[in-house]
Amino acid sequence: xxxxxxxxxxxxxxxxxxxxxxxxxxxxxxxxxxxxxxxxxxxxxxxxxxxxxxxxxxxxxxxxxxxxxxxxxxxxxxxxxxxxxxxxxxxxxxxxxxxxxxxxxxxxxxxxxxxxxxxxx
Numbered sequence: 001x002x003x004x005x006x007x008x009x010x011x012x013x014x015x016x017x018x019x020x021x022x023x024x025x026x027x028x029x030x031x032x033x034x035x036x037x038x039x040x041x042x043x044x045x046x047x048x049x050x051x052x053x054x055x056x057x058x059x060x061x062x063x064x065x066x067x068x069x070x071x072x073x074x075x076x077x078x079x080x081x082x083x084x085x086x087x088x089x090x091x092x093x094x095x096x097x098x099x100x101x102x103x104x105x106x107x108x109x110x111x112x113x114x115x116x117x118x119x120x121x
Contacts, residue, residue, distance in 0.1 A: 011046055011050050012050045012051075012057070013054070013057075015040070015050070015051060015054035016054040016057050016058055019034065019055075019058060019063075020058075020063070020082055020086075023063070023074060023079055024079065024082055024083065026079075028074055029074065029079075030075065030076050030077070030078055031073060031074060031076070032074050033070070033071050033072065033074075034055060034064060034072040034074070036071060037051045037052050059072065062078075062081070063075060063078045063081065063082065
């Protein structure tokens with residue numbers, strides 16, 4: 001995980017988003033344990049309560065489950081649940097601005113596909 005924080009969002013929310021990105025990128029898989037609260041707090045030099053709040057939010061969203069004495073683990077189906085939610089969020093929050101920019105610049109689908117980072121590999 002990257003340890004740079006932005007000032008526009010609470011740190012616990014940024015930690016939550018990083019865990020979600022790790023699940024979507026398959027760095028963390030269903031059944032995997034989350035790093036311990038103490039380890040994350042020490043690594044990123046944040047208050048353990050901040051990490052706990054991020055983890056609690058993931059538990060409230062049913063992305064992870066608490067196992068008494070063992071820690072927190074990624075739930076079965078978490079990635080699919082996140083993909084659905086993140087796709088919807090992208091389409092409703094980010095895509096309208098991207099689409100408007102594409103229209104404003106008069107870009108064609110061919111230009112977009114040929115300039116894709118995936119084609120640069």
